[in-house]
Amino acid sequence: MEKIFERLEKVRRNSPLIHHITNYVTVNDCADITKNFGASPVMADAKEEVQEMVSLADALVLNIGTLSTEIVESMKLAGFAANKKGIPVILDVCGAGATTFRNEKCKELLSSFSIEVVKGNISEIATIAGFNIKTKGVDASEVEVDKYNLAKKLAQDLEAVVVITGAEDVVSNGQDIYSIKNGTNIMGRVVGTGCMAASVIATFCAIDSDYAMAAASALVCYEIAGENAEKTSDGPGTFKTGLFDKISSLSEISVNKMKKIEKIG
Amino acid sequence: MEKIFERLEKVRRNSPLIHHITNYVTVNDCADITKNFGASPVMADAKEEVQEMVSLADALVLNIGTLSTEIVESMKLAGFAANKKGIPVILDVCGAGATTFRNEKCKELLSSFSIEVVKGNISEIATIAGFNIKTKGVDASEVEVDKYNLAKKLAQDLEAVVVITGAEDVVSNGQDIYSIKNGTNIMGRVVGTGCMAASVIATFCAIDSDYAMAAASALVCYEIAGENAEKTSDGPGTFKTGLFDKISSLSEISVNKMKKIEKIG
Amino acid sequence: MEKIFERLEKVRRNSPLIHHITNYVTVNDCADITKNFGASPVMADAKEEVQEMVSLADALVLNIGTLSTEIVESMKLAGFAANKKGIPVILDVCGAGATTFRNEKCKELLSSFSIEVVKGNISEIATIAGFNIKTKGVDASEVEVDKYNLAKKLAQDLEAVVVITGAEDVVSNGQDIYSIKNGTNIMGRVVGTGCMAASVIATFCAIDSDYAMAAASALVCYEIAGENAEKTSDGPGTFKTGLFDKISSLSEISVNKMKKIEKIG
Numbered sequence: 001m002e003k004i005f006e007r008l009e010k011v012r013r014n015s016p017l018i019h020h021i022t023n024y025v026t027v028n029d030c031a032d033i034t035k036n037f038g039a040s041p042v043m044a045d046a047k048e049e050v051q052e053m054v055s056l057a058d059a060l061v062l063n064i065g066t067l068s069t070e071i072v073e074s075m076k077l078a079g080f081a082a083n084k085k086g087i088p089v090i091l092d093v094c095g096a097g098a099t100t101f102r103n104e105k106c107k108e109l110l111s112s113f114s115i116e117v118v119k120g121n122i123s124e125i126a127t128i129a130g131f132n133i134k135t136k137g138v139d140a141s142e143v144e145v146d147k148y149n150l151a152k153k154l155a156q157d158l159e160a161v162v163v164i165t166g167a168e169d170v171v172s173n174g175q176d177i178y179s180i181k182n183g184t185n186i187m188g189r190v191v192g193t194g195c196m197a198a199s200v201i202a203t204f205c206a207i208d209s210d211y212a213m214a215a216a217s218a219l220v221c222y223e224i225a226g227e228n229a230e231k232t233s234d235g236p237g238t239f240k241t242g243l244f245d246k247i248s249s250l251s252e253i254s255v256n257k258m259k260k261i262e263k264i265g
Numbered sequence: 266m267e268k269i270f271e272r273l274e275k276v277r278r279n280s281p282l283i284h285h286i287t288n289y290v291t292v293n294d295c296a297d298i299t300k301n302f303g304a305s306p307v308m309a310d311a312k313e314e315v316q317e318m319v320s321l322a323d324a325l326v327l328n329i330g331t332l333s334t335e336i337v338e339s340m341k342l343a344g345f346a347a348n349k350k351g352i353p354v355i356l357d358v359c360g361a362g363a364t365t366f367r368n369e370k371c372k373e374l375l376s377s378f379s380i381e382v383v384k385g386n387i388s389e390i391a392t393i394a395g396f397n398i399k400t401k402g403v404d405a406s407e408v409e410v411d412k413y414n415l416a417k418k419l420a421q422d423l424e425a426v427v428v429i430t431g432a433e434d435v436v437s438n439g440q441d442i443y444s445i446k447n448g449t450n451i452m453g454r455v456v457g458t459g460c461m462a463a464s465v466i467a468t469f470c471a472i473d474s475d476y477a478m479a480a481a482s483a484l485v486c487y488e489i490a491g492e493n494a495e496k497t498s499d500g501p502g503t504f505k506t507g508l509f510d511k512i513s514s515l516s517e518i519s520v521n522k523m524k525k526i527e528k529i530g
Numbered sequence: 531m532e533k534i535f536e537r538l539e540k541v542r543r544n545s546p547l548i549h550h551i552t553n554y555v556t557v558n559d560c561a562d563i564t565k566n567f568g569a570s571p572v573m574a575d576a577k578e579e580v581q582e583m584v585s586l587a588d589a590l591v592l593n594i595g596t597l598s599t600e601i602v603e604s605m606k607l608a609g610f611a612a613n614k615k616g617i618p619v620i621l622d623v624c625g626a627g628a629t630t631f632r633n634e635k636c637k638e639l640l641s642s643f644s645i646e647v648v649k650g651n652i653s654e655i656a657t658i659a660g661f662n663i664k665t666k667g668v669d670a671s672e673v674e675v676d677k678y679n680l681a682k683k684l685a686q687d688l689e690a691v692v693v694i695t696g697a698e699d700v701v702s703n704g705q706d707i708y709s710i711k712n713g714t715n716i717m718g719r720v721v722g723t724g725c726m727a728a729s730v731i732a733t734f735c736a737i738d739s740d741y742a743m744a745a746a747s748a749l750v751c752y753e754i755a756g757e758n759a760e761k762t763s764d765g766p767g768t769f770k771t772g773l774f775d776k777i778s779s780l781s782e783i784s785v786n787k788m789k790k791i792e793k794i795g
Contacts, residue, residue, distance in 0.1 A: 036765075
């Protein structure tokens with residue numbers, strides 16, 4: 001559980017390049033948050049260039065928020081290239097459960113190449129695990145399920161780190177389970193906080209091959225910045241602006257004092 | 266004229282899902298504002314999934330701001346599905362009058378399926394009504410026309426509620442005409458305020474089948490939030506941030522005290 | 531070197547229409563900044579309408595940030611139409627050097643129609659000039675090169691104004707060389723500041739056929755607004771919001787007092 005701030009410092013020092021193939025709704029937020037952490041975001045989805053862009057990158061984010069058949073083809077080319085280069089692939093299963101198309105394309109991606117981290121809210125991840133859930137668009141639905149076991153079991157099945165975001169985040173690599181209770185309610189009331197979490201996870205995985213602890217560290221730092229942003233905000237607008245402010249000023253003292261992370265199993 | 270705040274409360278209580286097929290310029294703003302009102306936005310435009318997404322939704326927003334032939338096909342699939350389900354369709358005729366392509370695609374959409382609310386600025390709506398107007402991109406041009414009659418007559422012709430936005434908004438269902446004078450000049454100097462208005466109208470129509478009063482109530486609430494945001498802003502940047510802040514704090518007292526809505530005819 | 535504020539005033543008075551075919555990452559920022567300067571942004575990329583949209587416009591921005599083969603076809607149609615109408619075309623070679631696809635499409639655009647201003651950071655512009663550089667996504671790499679000569683020589687070769695952005699911006703029309711040292715470090719830590727610079731340059735070129743001085747004046751005004759924004763910001767989030775605030779309040783006194791522009795050659 002140590003080395004959370006050390007990871008953040010390594011991100012700032014190395015400034016990894018994070019290639020995104022993502023939705024057009026929150027893409028600017030994802031670029032901003034990546035940059036705020038000291039990394040370098042790039043967004044490119046043309047099939048003609050994704051492989052070459054991956055060859056420059058240190059991690060790859062795939063987000064199905066506004067997917068199309070064409071984009072999925074580019075995601076595959078990028079995924080193969082990432083596997084070949086040995087950089088981590090982070091899949092945000094944004095909106096899984098909402099439509100058959102999303103569910104099938106998630107399956108297709110998961111069976112086409114190696115994905116190192118699969119991230120979603122509880123209803124999205126339960127969908128990926130095979131539960132028959134109708135999610136409400138891209139927002140989480142209530143699901144009666146043991147989140148710890150769900151994450152652990154799915155991680156084993158997918159041979160990937162599984163991240164379930166929510167008031168309590170759960171991260172598992174199939175063996176260890178981490179629980180993170182940082183963050184604030186207002187993050188659920190602002191568009192893009194979920195997608196940004198995937199960018200931050202990718203940023204930390206880019207500099208550390210222990211992807212479970214990298215993902216957990218990413219969430220701790222991101223959500224502490226959220227807690228700091230809430231203190232000076234008057235609502236969702238100033239909260240989002242403040243979130244972008246508070247990341248570059250995250251200090252060792254505040255991270256160590258405020259972190260709420262536990263190893264569950 | 267009563268029940269404006271009651272409608273807002275119902276939105277917050279029911280949290281309707283608002284499916285958008287919209288432009289890539291202001292899509293993040295549209296998602297944010299929908300969320301701020303307590304509703305749940307979802308953006309999806311792939312022809313493979315729009316029908317299923319509509320089946321989960323409570324209202325559908327179609328915005329032609331960055332249209333393509335392909336997107337219009339998805340809009341049609343979504344529109345048919347919305348009609349079948351009985352949820353309201355809100356068409357933002359963004360940029361109508363600027364190009365023949367936009368004008369023709371608007372006609373095509375309006376003649377393909379039932380649209381419950383057609384919304385635009387004065388030059389866009391005049392274009393839809395058949396006036397030969399060259400608009401300046403997506404901003405309103407001066408048009409010498411009686412807005413009340415234009416809205417009422419077009420509403421009759423289209424069998425839809427017509428909303429003309431501007432310093433004075435006009436809403437008509439072909440019988441009643443409402444005038445709303447809330448809002449502030451700075452809203453015209455910030456990109457996305459028009460597109461966001463369509464999202465808010467859809468949010469209110471999702472919970473109330475009196476679409477004229479729903480649209481009028483939506484504009485009153487949205488624009489009062491704008492007035493509140495202006496008080497704490499130093500320019501267009503802090504205004505937009507403040508607008509996102511002020512929506513969740515709209516109270517019954519402020520809405521009733523500040524509303525400037527009149528039944529004209 | 532005079533007439534910088536006069537140019538800004540002419541922009542505000544004439545409110546030119548700036549047509550953008552740009553990436554989906556920073557498109558909202560580009561629209562906002564254009565509007566803040568008093569101009570009118572419009573974004574449209576469908577091949578069916580770009581020519582007609584150009585016929586209404588006063589300048590055209592082409593940005594290859596998230597290019598595709600299809601978009602490049604629309605850029606060509608728009609470019610031909612702009613040449614025919616006689617309005618300036620500004621090409622932002624965003625991410626040139628990162629992939630072969632981007633480099634080739636830049637060449638294709640530059641050889642297809644007349645482009646009045648080519649803008650990029652040092653590694654992007656060096657790529658266009660034929661240096662073999664591997665840029666890191668869309669952020670600038672270190673390049674050992676004489677920026678003044680690079681800009682001047684490339685401007686002669688392309689018969690266009692060349693703009694190299696950075697802590698020191700360099701503008702050349704192949705004869706004169708201007709150096710601008712306004713701005714602040716934080717602009718490099720915020721996504722979209724480069725793309726927005728192209729929008730502002732286009733806005734000033736729309737009202738003045740001396741494109742080198744128009745581009746230089748644009749950068750001076752934009753970056754002074756950045757300096758003003760930094761004073762009231764707590765980080766990248768409030769900086770960006772502040773930047774949107776400070777543009778409309780730029781005064782003759784502050785522009786003349788704060789401008790850091792020099793004619794080098």
